[in-house]
Amino acid sequence: MRTAARRLAAATALATALLALTACGPDAEDDAGNTLTVFAAASLTNAFNALADQFEAEHEAERPGVGIVLNFGGSSALAAQITEGAPGDVFAAADEATMAAAVDAGAADDPEVFALNQLVIAVPEGNPDGVTGLQDLAGRSVAACAEAVPCGSAAQTAIAASGTPIAPSTYEPDVKATLAKLALGEVDAALVYRTDVIAARDAVDAVEFPEAASARNAYPITVLHEAANPDLAAAFIAYVQSDAGQAVLETAGFQAPDGDR
Amino acid sequence: MSATRTRRRRRIPAALLAPAVIGLAFLILPLAGLVVRAPWTELPARLAEPEMLAALRLSLVTATAATALSLLFGVPIAWLLARGDFPGRSVLRALVTVPLVLPPVVGGVALLLVFGRSGIIGAPLYERFDLTIPFTTTAVVLAMTFVSMPFLVVSVEGALRGADTRFEEAAATLGAGRWTVFTHVTLPMVAPGVLAGAVLCWARALGEFGATITFAGNFPGTTQTMPLAVYLALQSDLEAAIVLSLILLAVSVIVLASLRDRWTAAP
Numbered sequence: 320m321r322t323a324a325r326r327l328a329a330a331t332a333l334a335t336a337l338l339a340l341t342a343c344g345p346d347a348e349d350d351a352g353n354t355l356t357v358f359a360a361a362s363l364t365n366a367f368n369a370l371a372d373q374f375e376a377e378h379e380a381e382r383p384g385v386g387i388v389l390n391f392g393g394s395s396a397l398a399a400q401i402t403e404g405a406p407g408d409v410f411a412a413a414d415e416a417t418m419a420a421a422v423d424a425g426a427a428d429d430p431e432v433f434a435l436n437q438l439v440i441a442v443p444e445g446n447p448d449g450v451t452g453l454q455d456l457a458g459r460s461v462a463a464c465a466e467a468v469p470c471g472s473a474a475q476t477a478i479a480a481s482g483t484p485i486a487p488s489t490y491e492p493d494v495k496a497t498l499a500k501l502a503l504g505e506v507d508a509a510l511v512y513r514t515d516v517i518a519a520r521d522a523v524d525a526v527e528f529p530e531a532a533s534a535r536n537a538y539p540i541t542v543l544h545e546a547a548n549p550d551l552a553a554a555f556i557a558y559v560q561s562d563a564g565q566a567v568l569e570t571a572g573f574q575a576p577d578g579d580r
Numbered sequence: 581m582s583a584t585r586t587r588r589r590r591r592i593p594a595a596l597l598a599p600a601v602i603g604l605a606f607l608i609l610p611l612a613g614l615v616v617r618a619p620w621t622e623l624p625a626r627l628a629e630p631e632m633l634a635a636l637r638l639s640l641v642t643a644t645a646a647t648a649l650s651l652l653f654g655v656p657i658a659w660l661l662a663r664g665d666f667p668g669r670s671v672l673r674a675l676v677t678v679p680l681v682l683p684p685v686v687g688g689v690a691l692l693l694v695f696g697r698s699g700i701i702g703a704p705l706y707e708r709f710d711l712t713i714p715f716t717t718t719a720v721v722l723a724m725t726f727v728s729m730p731f732l733v734v735s736v737e738g739a740l741r742g743a744d745t746r747f748e749e750a751a752a753t754l755g756a757g758r759w760t761v762f763t764h765v766t767l768p769m770v771a772p773g774v775l776a777g778a779v780l781c782w783a784r785a786l787g788e789f790g791a792t793i794t795f796a797g798n799f800p801g802t803t804q805t806m807p808l809a810v811y812l813a814l815q816s817d818l819e820a821a822i823v824l825s826l827i828l829l830a831v832s833v834i835v836l837a838s839l840r841d842r843w844t845a846a847p
Binding site: 393395396399460462465467468487488489490491492496499500503504505 | 689692693696697698712714715793794797798799800803808811812813814815816817818
């Protein structure tokens, strides 16, 4: 009996130790000091991949082995991950409300707007239905984002401004899923960001519409309080806001923020 | 003395107990996390929300419909795999279980390529009858069936293989037709396996997310099931998402537990 009990205790202790070890794993890797973890909105995927490559190349001389880890996702999901304690250095969100939620939760301070994004009507290549604006979407099958995500609230604002009775067939959880419904041919049009249509290249065309100006999304960026590497984080943000960074963003379809440029 | 005897008999080997306890903690702690973090005061207000009720009703109805479809088509598939004697049976079995390993989102895309507006079956339906399946409740049921039917097939096939075929042979010798043997001998013998498979299938359908959002989209009342409502609530309001998850969890536990009791009570 006693040996069995001791064996049980030993087994439990060993298992607990193993669990504790695995739990510590990721933290140990952060000590490198040269790795920057950036949480970025899914719509920034192409632009930030390019920016990260350029940043790494330019800083290789002064900081050998510098590397940027990009974590893309829906802004709201990223904000939830950050407030729940996911380790990161920089957060770039697709709208100010989501950033405000992260700031309110005490994860960061003083975000700065570094880019603007505008909705367009995505249509199949060649625009077979001859869509010229929101007024042409009445009675057609349309995909839009759910109101809980930034592109959805922007779409609602734009639709309300146009006064056209547009009834989307589906409210998708994010902008890529919305565009996918169009790419798969299930809807006639999708309300997505200009940057998404540019990223999709050939398969879809963009139709700009005036109401979009009333619902532009501002993209804020900030260093997180939990940042393991605040200096490098600040350097990356400065790079995003530099002329070189802004050029990359413009190629991806973003607009420069109003006023300061 | 008798007390020590019962203790000795019940003693579980440490090598089994320790991993079992750790495994249980791993499975149960996240659920406990939900319960602890839940804003209980908000619960009544959430329960009264019409959108929440619509999502819950839709989830229960579609998961049940998907289970019914899976029974209708899955039991025959299982019979074919267990008792059929034809070339390529193992390949067929592998194909049937593909949805188990396929990421559900991929399953949703695959369904779109077949039943979508420009799909192999969907395109003629759309052109001839102006019928579109995506973005309808039918699409939700199809997505759930695609993802959950393999659970039923695997479970029923296992039961069929374990069943003693001599009873079927005896019935056949006594003059029963093949259909009569199936309904009066085979099916009663594997009933527990069928029921277990149906429950697994229903539970999987209830939690279905990826294939549903890809194939059926998200529209309140028609295609927004509870998992979709939870995911969207997560975008704006973590507390709401937790409350919705708990409601889904409570409903599924109540249904599964009550079913289990009924079977074990049966002779």
